[in-house]
Amino acid sequence: MVVESAIKSSPAYVVVTLYAFQDTLLYPYGPKYQDTRTPKADDGASPPIPISEDFYFFTQKFRSLYVNNNGVVSFDNPVSQFTPDPFPLTDGRAFVAPFWADVDNRITGEVYHRQSRDEQLLKRVTADINVYFPKETFVATWVFVATWDRVAFYGSLSSKVNTFQAVLTSNGHLSFIMLHYQDIQWTSGKASGGDAFTGLGGTPAQAGFNNGDAKNYFNIPGSWTPRIINVSSTSNVMVPGRWVFQVDIFAVPNGCIYKANFLSFGAIIWSDNTCENKCQCISDGNRVVCQAGKCASDEICQSASFYYLCQPMHRATCQVLSGWHYTTFDGQLYHFQGSCTYVLSQMCMPLHKHNLEYYHIEADILMPETDLGAPHIERLRMMVYGQEVASIIGTTEHVLVSHQKYGSL
Incomplete structure (x- = not known):
């Protein structure tokens, strides 16, 4: 360690400023x-x-x-x-x-x-x-x-x-x-x-x-x-x-070069934005070896500088209570009244940025015919994997999968 000092003095005070640097670096x-x-x-x-x-x-x-x-x-x-x-x-x-x-x-x-x-x-x-x-x-x-x-x-x-x-x-x-x-x-x-x-x-x-x-x-x-x-x-x-x-x-x-960037030995990355090509830096020849791979079902593919990583997804719940109380994924409570079709949840991120399947969930809310009744969900629809699953709540109707009846409620 090398230390240099600068001293400023007056009849009232003395100030010492130290500047240090590590000559080992x-x-x-x-x-x-x-x-x-x-x-x-x-x-x-x-x-x-x-x-x-x-x-x-x-x-x-x-x-x-x-x-x-x-x-x-x-x-x-x-x-x-x-x-x-x-x-x-x-x-x-x-x-x-x-x-x-x-x-x-x-x-x-x-x-x-x-x-x-x-x-x-x-x-x-x-x-x-x-x-x-x-x-x-x-x-x-x-x-x-x-x-x-x-x-x-x-x-x-x-x-x-x-x-x-x-x-x-x-x-x-x-x-x-x-x-x-x-x-x-x-x-x-x-x-x-x-x-x-x-x-x-x-x-x-x-x-x-x-x-x-x-x-x-x-x-x-x-x-x-x-x-x-x-x-x-x-x-x-x-x-x-x-x-x-x-x-x-x-x-x-102590590492490999991948796309003109440094990876330490043992580092694992994904090379594409779908996380389907898994790569690792290995010490044998300082090389990056890639093979087919994918994220787990509870992970999402996200960009990290010049590569991609499978990151855990954050979990949350949204709820619809009595047809007019709505709790969103961030825990906020909202109240809506009126007969309408409400989108409850859907994928909003562009498809090329993740490997999750697109989905869309909506509900038909029906207001009561009298003041004594309460709003309620009449029909619930979910679109996923190219199929539509629909059910009418509180009836003996069947579940509809792409308009085909399956089972009874």
Whole structure:
């Protein structure tokens, strides 16, 4: 733990402000380590930075990059775009996005970067990569560290700031990326539809990386959704706030890639909106295996990010008492009088969003002919599985199933 202090004093009081960070997560950064700052500019970027080692990113080899204020390390060209697009991008842009959003370092915060062949730093990154990829023989010869230190968002009227980091490393053949999230307090700038006081709402940040085609990309879970605010508590290496990847060929530790998203070993999902294709991430070959499956009778198929899950259905009861007292599914009591056909319950969700059978229940309510009588249900009809089941209450009539008589009441 490294602690820095700032002291403000007067004859009346002394205030001590402590800033702490966990150097076990973030790699060292700042002026003490001869880092360079990017300009204080809205949507700004560093000049092109020649790098001293080949960095292979999927099918391409790069020898220069840019550090962009808006949370992106890009190759070939800077990225000034402040509202992120979801991955994949197919416009040829190749970049690593630890937290692509509308950063404004003119308000507060710094964006640092450096490339290094420092022996101690290379030992540290080598040790980390060998823990996460034990089957690889990797000795780092180059490392690049870009850090967004307590940066604000465009249009901010708050004190909310984010601190995150991208680490790129290579030995000239194998290439790896580590993304670190120490403290994430906002997700979007005002020009992206975010709230000036909370930094939330609008179009949230996109995190991961993109090779510029429709095939080679990755989304950090929660990207482009409000859930990205929780990225500092997520990981694919069991270190909260750290995500690690091999990117000369795409590989991740401790899980599988499914539709450019991460699944931990043992995770079970459904790939389609009918929950008829059940998939599981298995450790044998880091693969996702799918087979036919379906939800249980008391479950419903619901969307969950890039996949679907079978979720338990909530149970409730509605009642009709004496033909004019109605208790709805949420427990509210209502009173209606008058001869009419009432729809008591029916499926209202679009059919493609669940695997439940459509149904419709209605009742004919008859008012009494005299003041001494009470309203009552004369006929009850239910439509389900393409059949109509009808009964006349309080008579000796038969039950009608699609207009055919069955049994007696």
